[in-house]
Amino acid sequence: MATRSASQVFTGLTDEPFFISCRKKLKARSGAQAQKIVSVDELRLEREDDAGLWTTVLDTEDFGVLGIVDDGSFEDGMIRGVLGDVTLAEYAASNANGTQSLYSDHTQKRRGQLFELTSRASISAIAFDLQKTGSPTGPVTAELFASADGSLPSGAVLGSGTVEASALSTAVGVAPALAFTEVALSSPVIVAAGWYAATARFGGGDINNRIAIGIDSSAPTHGGHGVQQALADDAWTTSTTLDRTFRITGRRIPPPSDRYRLVAECTLEYLPGFGAGGQTEGVFRRPARVIASARNPVVAGIS
Amino acid sequence: MASPAVHTATKLVDETWFIEGRYILSRDGVQVATVDEIEETWLERRTATDPETWEEVFGDSDFSSVQKITDGAYTDSMLGGILAADPDDDPPPGSGYMIFVKCRITFTAPYGGHTCGKVFRRRWKIPASALTAPAS
Numbered sequence: 335m336a337t338r339s340a341s342q343v344f345t346g347l348t349d350e351p352f353f354i355s356c357r358k359k360l361k362a363r364s365g366a367q368a369q370k371i372v373s374v375d376e377l378r379l380e381r382e383d384d385a386g387l388w389t390t391v392l393d394t395e396d397f398g399v400l401g402i403v404d405d406g407s408f409e410d411g412m413i414r415g416v417l418g419d420v421t422l423a424e425y426a427a428s429n430a431n432g433t434q435s436l437y438s439d440h441t442q443k444r445r446g447q448l449f450e451l452t453s454r455a456s457i458s459a460i461a462f463d464l465q466k467t468g469s470p471t472g473p474v475t476a477e478l479f480a481s482a483d484g485s486l487p488s489g490a491v492l493g494s495g496t497v498e499a500s501a502l503s504t505a506v507g508v509a510p511a512l513a514f515t516e517v518a519l520s521s522p523v524i525v526a527a528g529w530y531a532a533t534a535r536f537g538g539g540d541i542n543n544r545i546a547i548g549i550d551s552s553a554p555t556h557g558g559h560g561v562q563q564a565l566a567d568d569a570w571t572t573s574t575t576l577d578r579t580f581r582i583t584g585r586r587i588p589p590p591s592d593r594y595r596l597v598a599e600c601t602l603e604y605l606p607g608f609g610a611g612g613q614t615e616g617v618f619r620r621p622a623r624v625i626a627s628a629r630n631p632v633v634a635g636i637s
Numbered sequence: 638m639a640s641p642a643v644h645t646a647t648k649l650v651d652e653t654w655f656i657e658g659r660y661i662l663s664r665d666g667v668q669v670a671t672v673d674e675i676e677e678t679w680l681e682r683r684t685a686t687d688p689e690t691w692e693e694v695f696g697d698s699d700f701s702s703v704q705k706i707t708d709g710a711y712t713d714s715m716l717g718g719i720l721a722a723d724p725d726d727d728p729p730p731g732s733g734y735m736i737f738v739k740c741r742i743t744f745t746a747p748y749g750g751h752t753c754g755k756v757f758r759r760r761w762k763i764p765a766s767a768l769t770a771p772a773s
Contacts, residue, residue: 349753399753
């Protein structure tokens with residue numbers, strides 16, 4: 335941050351901060367501040383392709399704690415923010431029309447849902463529509479698996495997190511809770527674009543003290559299928575007529591390239607003594623680049 | 638942000654390293670953020686240049702004494718540590734190394750006061766010598 339006009343460098347590996355200094359465009363010919371930023375109406379990270387065209391890689395919703403700060407003596411002359419968490423994939427809780435149980439000796443050990451990510455991402459949390467019946471205790475584990483082609487989960491657990499079963503809300507009949515319980519992963523998991531499965535597992539309780547996960551078996555419309563793993567032999571199967579409601583939270587990670595720019599569209603206000611006052615619009619840009627690393631490797635075709 | 642300065646080490650293992658974060662954490666010569674916590678440290682080696690590809694050669698558990706340090710007037714702005722891996726694992730000489738340190742930082746109130754993440758990095762070069770492991 336020593337030089338605001340220099341490129342903003344991102345690694346894509348955490349919720350990194352950025353600043354866009356706008357003072358050069360906010361000053362009058364005399365050098366005094368003439369305008370200040372009132373609001374940031376839109377923010378984008380754009381990437382230039384080989385034909386010189388710019389495409390949006392991240393938009394306003396991908397940025398967190400967006401705000402306006404002073405830039406030296408210039409009041410409200412700089413934009414600040416971080417790369418923030420967004421919903422990466424979801425089948426809304428409001429779609430649920432019933433529940434399925436999980437407990438220690440249930441025939442299904444894990445229940446979950448396949449989903450597709452269209453870009454590289456850092457996944458920080460998995461949410462399901464979870465509720466309890468009776469008094470189950472012990473950890474409910476949300477887990478993330480890869481899926482080679484979107485048909486079945488495969489390989490080892492990529493990441494996981496837990497929530498205490500006793501802390502879940504109590505079921506009312508067989509109705510779904512219609513509200514998500516978010517489970518933070520123990521550490522964020524960086525994954526490439528592709529198919530994945532989010533699952534829930536509960537190794538405690540019994541038929542009278544169990545947890546349940548929300549499902550849509552009426553007219554499911556999610557692009558992936560429900561999946562479950564048998565207790566007896568760990569075999570995965572899909573449910574083509576059933577989707578489980580879920581939400582995946584994390585950050586989209588832009589692939590490495592030197593050809594990015596941050597673009598902020600703002601509302602500006604003239605300071606007293608400059609013109610007739612009032613508000614105008616202003617667009618501010620800052621070059622940016624995303625560096626390559628083992629954890630954020632180069633994507634073919636993006637330079 | 639300018640490219641990070643290159644640290645030259647006779648070898649990697651058991652050698653102390655530092656990363657000056659003051660240039661990242663200051664504006665107009667005034668500190669605007671401090672390092673709260675170091676979350677992870679790792680070292681990568683470049684395996685190709687066009688396009689640039691990297692592989693991780695040492696992970697967090699291979700480092701010891703990783704700490705934040707006050708650098709003159711800049712509180713908790715410098716990072717330092719020791720790569721404490723097995724000396725037999727010393728990687729070959731070369732200039733394509735990069736150390737990464739992932740931290741939580743907090744900005745001062747005038748700059749928003751928020752806590753967020755930041756990955757500090759520094760290039761690392763190991764010149765060939767009789768003591769360094771042969772290139773593979």
